[in-house]
Amino acid sequence: MKKIKIGLFAILVGTSISILGQDNTNEYLEFNDRNNVVHGVYLGLTTYLGEIEEKVTYMGGLKVAYVANQQFEVGLAGTFLYSRQDVYRITENYDQDLIGAYGGLHLEPIFFSKHLVNLSFPILIGAGAVGYIDNNYSDHYNENLTEDDFDALFIIEPGISALFNISRYVQLEAGVKYRFSSELELEPNAVERINGLSAGLGIKVGVFNMGRNRYKKNI
Numbered sequence: 001m002k003k004i005k006i007g008l009f010a011i012l013v014g015t016s017i018s019i020l021g022q023d024n025t026n027e028y029l030e031f032n033d034r035n036n037v038v039h040g041v042y043l044g045l046t047t048y049l050g051e052i053e054e055k056v057t058y059m060g061g062l063k064v065a066y067v068a069n070q071q072f073e074v075g076l077a078g079t080f081l082y083s084r085q086d087v088y089r090i091t092e093n094y095d096q097d098l099i100g101a102y103g104g105l106h107l108e109p110i111f112f113s114k115h116l117v118n119l120s121f122p123i124l125i126g127a128g129a130v131g132y133i134d135n136n137y138s139d140h141y142n143e144n145l146t147e148d149d150f151d152a153l154f155i156i157e158p159g160i161s162a163l164f165n166i167s168r169y170v171q172l173e174a175g176v177k178y179r180f181s182s183e184l185e186l187e188p189n190a191v192e193r194i195n196g197l198s199a200g201l202g203i204k205v206g207v208f209n210m211g212r213n214r215y216k217k218n219i
Helices: 002-020 140-144
Strands: 028-031 039-052 055-068 072-089 094-111 117-120 123-134 150-165 170-181 196-210 215-218
Touching: 039 072, 039 170, 055 094, 055 196, 072 123, 094 150
Parallel strands: none
Antiparallel strands: 028 215, 039 055, 039 196, 055 072, 072 094, 094 117, 094 123, 117 150, 123 150, 150 170, 170 196
16 A cells, blocks of 8 residues: 555656646637627617609618627618609599518628628518608698508519628618519509619618637647
8 A cells, every 4th residue: 555655645746747848839718609700789879861653752761680709690670661653543633652661580690790991791581561642741631541542562672782781880881772562442543562772871880790709828
C-alpha cells in the first residue's frame, strides 16, 4: 500500500510540473452551442405608387416579421390602397374611386445577407376587400357604405427588393411588386381585378442580428 501511495504522489508531482512548465500561448477554444443562428424581429412601414387599370394607385403598408439567420423572413403584412378610377355611376350621378385593403402571410428569402446591400424576393399571400367610394369625399353616400358596396378578393403579390443595412436596428428597402387578384363583382363593373405593378420604398425598425452565440474560452 505504501508503494502505491508513493507512486500516485510521484505521478501527481510530475503532472503538476508539466502543467506549470507549459508556455502561455494565449490559445482559445471557440465553440457555439446554437449553431450560430442569428435571430431578428422588426416592424416595417412601406409606401408604394402603382396602377390599376392604368390609373394611378397609392398604397401604404405595415408588416411585422421574424428574420431567421438574416436569410429568411416570415410574418404578417397588410396594405391599404386608393386608386383614382373616376368611374361614373349613373344611378348616383357622380364619379367614384376605388378603395380597399388586403393582408396576409409575408414570406421573404434574402440573398447576400452578409453584405451592405441585400437582394430579396418578398411574396404576400392573403385576402382583402375593395369597393367604390365617392371621390368628392363629402357626399352622403360615403356615410352609408354597406358590405354590398365592397367585394372580397384573394391576393398573391410577389416582388423583388434591395435591402440596405443602415445599422443593427434600421434597414431601408426599395423594390417593385406585382399584384394578382381574384375577379371582382362590383357595380359598375369597370374594374374586374386589381392586378398591377407598383414600386416604392420602406423602412424596417427592429433588431436584425440578436442571438449571436460565438464564445471563446481559454484552453
